[in-house]
Amino acid sequence: MGIKFGKKINIDTLEKEEFYNNSKQIEQVNEKMYISSLKILGIIFFILFCLSFFVGIFAETRYIYIVTLIFTGLMYLIWRVSLGGYSLWMSYILLVGYFCISYMYEVYYSEHTSILLVSAFFLIHMIITDRGWRIKLFVGVMCIISCIISLLYKDSSVCIIDISSFIGFSICGAYLGGRLKGLRLSSFYNLEILSKQKDTDQLTEMYNKRRFFQDLAEKADENAYLGVLIIDVDWFKKHNDTYGHEKGDECLKIIGKNFVKFGEENKIDFYRYGGEEFIALSTTHSTQQLREVSNKLMEMVREIAVPAEYSPYKVVTVSIGFTDGVVRNMTECENLISLADKALYRAKTVSRNTCVGYYRDKFI
Numbered sequence: 001m002g003i004k005f006g007k008k009i010n011i012d013t014l015e016k017e018e019f020y021n022n023s024k025q026i027e028q029v030n031e032k033m034y035i036s037s038l039k040i041l042g043i044i045f046f047i048l049f050c051l052s053f054f055v056g057i058f059a060e061t062r063y064i065y066i067v068t069l070i071f072t073g074l075m076y077l078i079w080r081v082s083l084g085g086y087s088l089w090m091s092y093i094l095l096v097g098y099f100c101i102s103y104m105y106e107v108y109y110s111e112h113t114s115i116l117l118v119s120a121f122f123l124i125h126m127i128i129t130d131r132g133w134r135i136k137l138f139v140g141v142m143c144i145i146s147c148i149i150s151l152l153y154k155d156s157s158v159c160i161i162d163i164s165s166f167i168g169f170s171i172c173g174a175y176l177g178g179r180l181k182g183l184r185l186s187s188f189y190n191l192e193i194l195s196k197q198k199d200t201d202q203l204t205e206m207y208n209k210r211r212f213f214q215d216l217a218e219k220a221d222e223n224a225y226l227g228v229l230i231i232d233v234d235w236f237k238k239h240n241d242t243y244g245h246e247k248g249d250e251c252l253k254i255i256g257k258n259f260v261k262f263g264e265e266n267k268i269d270f271y272r273y274g275g276e277e278f279i280a281l282s283t284t285h286s287t288q289q290l291r292e293v294s295n296k297l298m299e300m301v302r303e304i305a306v307p308a309e310y311s312p313y314k315v316v317t318v319s320i321g322f323t324d325g326v327v328r329n330m331t332e333c334e335n336l337i338s339l340a341d342k343a344l345y346r347a348k349t350v351s352r353n354t355c356v357g358y359y360r361d362k363f364i
Contacts, residue, residue, distance in 0.1 A: 029129050029184065031087040034079070037094060037127055042072045064105050071097050091128050092138065095120065099142055107153050117146055117162075121169040125177020129184055135177070139170050201272040203249055204256030212271040212279060219283065220333050227282040227290045227324040228340040229268075231259075231297065234317045234352040236276035238310040251306050251316055252276065258300055266293065279337075287324055287359050294320040294355035302353070317353035319344060324359070 049065040052058040058065075075097070079090050102116035124139055143166050150162035199211035207215075219226055233239070233255065240248040252272075259270040259278060273279040285293060298318055306316040321344025327333045339358045346363055347356040357364040 026129050026184075027085065027087060030091055033127050033129070034087040034091045034094065035076075037091070038072055038076050041098070042069065045069050045072070061105065061109050064101060064109065067104070068101050071101065088128065088130060095124060095127070095138070095142075099146070103146075103149055106149060118165050118169050121146075121166055122173040125173045126180060129181055132178070132181075136174070139174070143167065143170055201256075204253050204272050206256045206260055206278075207269070207271040209271065209273055212273065212281075215269065215281065216333050217330060219281070220327050220330050223328050224283055224326070225324065226327050226333070226336060227285050227287075227322065228336050229280040229282075229290065229294060229297075229320055229322040230273065230337070230340045230344045231278040231280065231318050231320050232344055232348065233276040234319055234348075235308070235311055239308060239316065242310055243307075254304055254306060255301060255316070255318070258304060259297070262297065262300060268293065279340075282324075285324075287357060287364070290322045290324060291355065291357055291364075294322055294357075298353060298355060311352075313353060319347040319352055320355040321345070321347055322355065322357045 045065045045068040048058055049062065049069060052062040052065060075090065075094050079087070098120055099117070102120060105116055121139065121143065124142075125135060128135060146166050147163050150159045150166075154162060199207055199214070201208040233251070236248065236251075239251060256270075256272060256278065259280070262268070263270045263280065267284050268280050268282045270278060270280045282290065282293070297320060301318045302313065302315055304316070308314060308316045311317065321340045321342065323336060323339040323343060325332070325336055327336060343356045343358040343363060346358075347354050350356070
């Protein structure tokens with residue numbers, strides 16, 4: 001389909017689209033980073049807490065270690081109990097708590113530059129995968145607060161080092177975090193393209209048979225009402241024999257493109273089922289509405305006016321079989337497809353450029 005993997009991607013252009021298209025994958029990344037951050041914080045401060053009983057230099061800050069361990073445990077419990085799926089916002093809350101603990105250490109225990117704060121400014125961009133402006137806003141606010149606290153509570157010589165460290169490590173973290181986010185978004189982009197290639201018919205660029213059965217399985221799990229239309233291009237072998245396979249491919253492309261547009265306007269999913277056959281799924285159209293849809297599709301194909309000298313209509317036409325019902329498993333889905341196919345066979349036997357439905361054990 002002319003798509004190159006691993007190409008250089010403009011992150012600013014790609015970011016909004018990829019965050020929307022890959023929200024689930026990004027949430028999973030943020031969830032993993034959130035849990036990893038909790039584990040790392042828990043392990044580091046537990047070790048420091050244990051050392052505080054044996055090493056004098058850590059004893060005076062034991063209170064900080066206890067507060068951090070309690071906070072880390074609470075953040076894990078809150079996420080586990082009620083906020084799973086909101087890892088991004090929990091990560092921001094975790095960072096705010098970490099900053100508050102760092103401020104506490106900064107004010108009460110340290111006259112020197114706080115390694116806790118400096119590390120936070122460096123790691124924010126690594127921990128969170130989010131829209132660039134939101135991370136920059138968060139870092140900017142935290143940087144201003146940190147500088148103000150340093151100005152209020154530190155000597156001027158230490159304050160200058162603090163402010164330069166905060167700004168310097170924020171910029172460094174932003175650069176490295178931006179590169180890391182770029183790699184993540186590029187990976188999501190390539191996976192998305194790969195998924196589209198697997199699910200898309202190469203000729204018509206419609207969803208293919210593989211994607212059809214995937215969607216069908218999802219609908220079966222939902223115990224859903226389902227309408228099925230199977231559409232066959234009339235006398236297509238004669239079309240290839242008369243005009244050549246290249247013209248036949250062009251014919252399928254044109255019809256497929258119009259089916260997709262029609263589907264977007266009418267909440268119907270269209271797929272290329274194989275050869276000159278297409279299949280469509282609807283969860284909103286009644287039996288009578290499926291007949292109306294079928295008539296509209298036949299009219300639309302005639303109006304495309306692809307020449308067909310072999311046909312009594314002198315243009316390419318289609319025949320359609322349709323049925324509907326409630327499906328609870330794949331067996332019932334396959335039965336519904338079989339009934340639609342049976343209706344299509346009846347339509348092609350009786351005539352062409354026509355539609356036949358199957359409802360309650362009879363043709364309609």
